[in-house]
Amino acid sequence: MPPLVLTASSVDLTRTICDIPSVSGDEAVLADLIDDAIAALPHLHVYRDGDTIVARTESDRPQRVVIAGHIDTVPINDNVPTRDVDVDGDAYIWGRGTVDMKAGVAVQLKLAAELVEPRIDITWMWYDHEEVDADLNGLTRLARSRPDLFAGDFAILGEPSNGTVEGGCNGNLRAVIRTTGVRAHSARAWVGENAIHKAAPVLARLADYRPREVEVDGLVYREGLNAVRVGGGVAGNVIPDLCEVEVNYRFAPSKSAVDAERHVRDVFAGFELDVIDVAVGARPGLDAPLAQQFVAAVGGEPRPKYGWTDVARFSAMGVPAVNYGPGDPHLAHHDQERVPIAQIEDVERGLRAWLS
Amino acid sequence: MPPLVLTASSVDLTRTICDIPSVSGDEAVLADLIDDAIAALPHLHVYRDGDTIVARTESDRPQRVVIAGHIDTVPINDNVPTRDVDVDGDAYIWGRGTVDMKAGVAVQLKLAAELVEPRIDITWMWYDHEEVDADLNGLTRLARSRPDLFAGDFAILGEPSNGTVEGGCNGNLRAVIRTTGVRAHSARAWVGENAIHKAAPVLARLADYRPREVEVDGLVYREGLNAVRVGGGVAGNVIPDLCEVEVNYRFAPSKSAVDAERHVRDVFAGFELDVIDVAVGARPGLDAPLAQQFVAAVGGEPRPKYGWTDVARFSAMGVPAVNYGPGDPHLAHHDQERVPIAQIEDVERGLRAWLS
Numbered sequence: 253m254p255p256l257v258l259t260a261s262s263v264d265l266t267r268t269i270c271d272i273p274s275v276s277g278d279e280a281v282l283a284d285l286i287d288d289a290i291a292a293l294p295h296l297h298v299y300r301d302g303d304t305i306v307a308r309t310e311s312d313r314p315q316r317v318v319i320a321g322h323i324d325t326v327p328i329n330d331n332v333p334t335r336d337v338d339v340d341g342d343a344y345i346w347g348r349g350t351v352d353m354k355a356g357v358a359v360q361l362k363l364a365a366e367l368v369e370p371r372i373d374i375t376w377m378w379y380d381h382e383e384v385d386a387d388l389n390g391l392t393r394l395a396r397s398r399p400d401l402f403a404g405d406f407a408i409l410g411e412p413s414n415g416t417v418e419g420g421c422n423g424n425l426r427a428v429i430r431t432t433g434v435r436a437h438s439a440r441a442w443v444g445e446n447a448i449h450k451a452a453p454v455l456a457r458l459a460d461y462r463p464r465e466v467e468v469d470g471l472v473y474r475e476g477l478n479a480v481r482v483g484g485g486v487a488g489n490v491i492p493d494l495c496e497v498e499v500n501y502r503f504a505p506s507k508s509a510v511d512a513e514r515h516v517r518d519v520f521a522g523f524e525l526d527v528i529d530v531a532v533g534a535r536p537g538l539d540a541p542l543a544q545q546f547v548a549a550v551g552g553e554p555r556p557k558y559g560w561t562d563v564a565r566f567s568a569m570g571v572p573a574v575n576y577g578p579g580d581p582h583l584a585h586h587d588q589e590r591v592p593i594a595q596i597e598d599v600e601r602g603l604r605a606w607l608s
Numbered sequence: 609m610p611p612l613v614l615t616a617s618s619v620d621l622t623r624t625i626c627d628i629p630s631v632s633g634d635e636a637v638l639a640d641l642i643d644d645a646i647a648a649l650p651h652l653h654v655y656r657d658g659d660t661i662v663a664r665t666e667s668d669r670p671q672r673v674v675i676a677g678h679i680d681t682v683p684i685n686d687n688v689p690t691r692d693v694d695v696d697g698d699a700y701i702w703g704r705g706t707v708d709m710k711a712g713v714a715v716q717l718k719l720a721a722e723l724v725e726p727r728i729d730i731t732w733m734w735y736d737h738e739e740v741d742a743d744l745n746g747l748t749r750l751a752r753s754r755p756d757l758f759a760g761d762f763a764i765l766g767e768p769s770n771g772t773v774e775g776g777c778n779g780n781l782r783a784v785i786r787t788t789g790v791r792a793h794s795a796r797a798w799v800g801e802n803a804i805h806k807a808a809p810v811l812a813r814l815a816d817y818r819p820r821e822v823e824v825d826g827l828v829y830r831e832g833l834n835a836v837r838v839g840g841g842v843a844g845n846v847i848p849d850l851c852e853v854e855v856n857y858r859f860a861p862s863k864s865a866v867d868a869e870r871h872v873r874d875v876f877a878g879f880e881l882d883v884i885d886v887a888v889g890a891r892p893g894l895d896a897p898l899a900q901q902f903v904a905a906v907g908g909e910p911r912p913k914y915g916w917t918d919v920a921r922f923s924a925m926g927v928p929a930v931n932y933g934p935g936d937p938h939l940a941h942h943d944q945e946r947v948p949i950a951q952i953e954d955v956e957r958g959l960r961a962w963l964s
Contacts, residue, residue, distance in 0.1 A: 422795065424795075426844055437915065437938075438832065438834055438836060438856045438858065439778065439780075439832070439858055439914045439915035439916070440832075440914050440915070440938070441819075441832035441834050441858070442819075442830065442832070443938075446814070446834050446835060448811065448814070448834075448835035448836075448837075448838050448853075449811060449814045449815040449834070449835060450815070451811055451838075452808065452811035452812045452814065452815040453812075455804065455805060455807055455808035455811055455812075456808045456809075456811075456812060458802070458804070458805045458808065459802075459805040459806070459808040463797075474798065476794065476795070476796075476797040476798070478794050478797050478802055478804075478805070478847055479802060479804035479805060479840075479841075479848070480794060480804075480841055480842075480843070480844050480845070480846060480847070480848060481804075481840065481841030481844070481848070482804050482807075482838050482839065482840045482841060482851060483838065483839055483840075483841070484835075484837065484838045484839075485835075485836055485837030485838060485839070485854065486836075487836070488782055488836050488837070488854065488856060489836070489856065490836060491834055491836070492835070492836060492837070495838060497804075498841065498844065500794045500844060500845065502794065502795055502797070558795040558796050559793065559795035559796070560795065582793075582796070582799070585793075
């Protein structure tokens with residue numbers, strides 16, 4: 253594998269690193285290449301933990317920004333290697349990882365090499381295992397072993413945001429609602445109790461639910477409460493004794509985990525409900541002075557981020573954080589994942605303008 | 609394997625044939641033993657098709673009754689060999705097949721040997737594969753190859769009925785109702801359409817459904833409409849695009865397949881619905897003169913049969929049919945399957961009294 257050339261354009265770097273498969277768990281080849289390329293740069297102090305690489309400028313600036321991107325992707329589905337495509341007259345790089353989020357990582361790698369004397373000290377983080385269980389996430393590991401590396405006045409995650417600033421993120425709660433009954437032969441149903449029939453009000457409440465829009469620090473977050481799974485049944489001639497409805501609640505970053513659980517329990521009052529997991533969101537982080545300078549430098553109107561991202565991790569550690577990267581988040585994980593070349597260049601220009 | 613001794617008591621014969629495993633598909637050992645024992649009886653004309661054995665008296669009686677019993681069982685679950693148990697002071701034979709329906713078969717085998725000159729000509733049928741797909745059923749096969757053997761004025765299935773006459777049986781329809789939507793990331797649910805939420809009215813209609821009781825030829829059949837399975841969901845963060853609810857409709861024997869399908873389509877009007885299979889029931893068959901004599905001879909008050917049995921097959925071929933056998937149908941297929949010894953003897957006496 254030839255070494256990464258960080259003086260290449262960020263567009264070429266995007267093609268190169270997308271063509272090196274790095275599905276979660278298999279990031280080592282790409283991490284080694286990044287490590288080798290970054291370790292050769294004398295202005296950066298490098299720390300490695302597994303396949304997570306941290307590179308810091310230490311120029312004694314009064315402020316520090318953390319700029320992070322994950323290097324793993326969801327599984328490839330016949331969409332590697334990348335290719336250049338044209339959609340409605342716009343040039344795209346098509347393939348797994350182009351949106352989520354190797355184009356963002358390519359911009360970061362290029363600027364990490366180029367910005368020898370940035371205006372603000374920078375902690376670059378390229379990390380593994382973002383697309384899988386949070387316990388495996390490289391930042392979870394790093395936060396345990398080296399929490400000091402997260403210190404900063406502001407953080408930028410290169411998650412796809414169509415090249416505009418997306419502030420914070422919604423929280424995410426999953427719960428299972430269970431109804432129970434009594435099994436019986438379906439020829440003598442009156443001997444049993446049908447657990448699936450008892451779930452009727454659960455689905456009715458979901459169907460009737462009107463999600464709120466919640467303004468937080470000037471951005472409006474759309475919430476959502478949805479069934480993501482339903483299951484029940486024993487055999488074609490048996491009255492079922494169990495039905496489960498798994499729901500997913502996406503809640504505004506102004507709500508705590510306790511608030512979110514209380515809301516879901518209110519909606520399904522009278523039913524047995526177990527919360528499986530909950531991750532609070534992140535407030536937009538746009539009131540921080542560095543954030544305001546950043547938004548002014550890159551331009552555009554900040555918007556809310558709906559999906560949960562690692563900005564919440566920084567927010568929870570007291571570091572205001574936003575998402576800013578090339579690519580349409582609707583195309584993340586999509587088999588037709590593709591990033592507009594112009595957005596890669598825009599994001600590169602935006603970050604450079606602010607950091608130089 | 610020692611030969612079957614048909615001069616033994618029907619209780620001993622029950623123990624013997626229950627201790628010869630004959631789970632559907634593995635009936636050959638038992639079928640061979642029955643064939644050998646029956647072939648030795650000069651008053652019976654024997655025909656064999658696979659593991660189905662037909663034995664006819666040909667005494668030129670003006671009337672003929674078909675008496676049938678299946679020799680297969682559902683899978684054994686640590687409940688063979690049989691043992692004698694006492695429950696609340698009553699003596700039982702415990703084990704797989706005791707109820708469904710080898711005690712009934714034992715009575716039939718004993719009487720087949722004993723009744724050399726019956727009052728009514730008898731066609732005995734012992735058949736395979738009743739507990740599995742109807743296509744495999746020995747009677748399905750026989751009805752294709754030798755429909756003439758089903759000729760008769762009346763039929764008795766030895767299915768468990770607590771030693772009382774259970775007339776006819778309910779019909780059985782299974783259908784799947786599908787709701788569809790549009791997949792989306794659950795962080796942006798408004799981009800999609802939730803198929804599980806759309807199933808809310810399906811479950812509500814099931815929960816609100818009040819099954820009818822339908823009188824047919826003097827017996828009251830309880831109907832039932834139940835969800836037996838529900839399924840939907842793609843992943844914990846995806847708005848599901850498909851939800852399926854499988855329903856099972858048990859309908860009175862006065863209804864045709866068309867009636868039954870129309871009723872289910874009415875209940876779920878507005879939804880996509882596919883009928884998976886339908887088997888019509890059987891009218892009680894108690895208005896036939898032979899049936900009335902039979903009921904008078906064995907005594908007791910006839911009751912409706914709720915579960916579908918092969919009586920429906922005879923009924924469809926124009927032969928009125930009833931269920932009459934030892935054992936509680938609620939214990940069929942049960943791990944604690946057990947038959948009261950007194951019921952075996954009662955059924956033997958009942959049949960003998962009518963046939964002698």
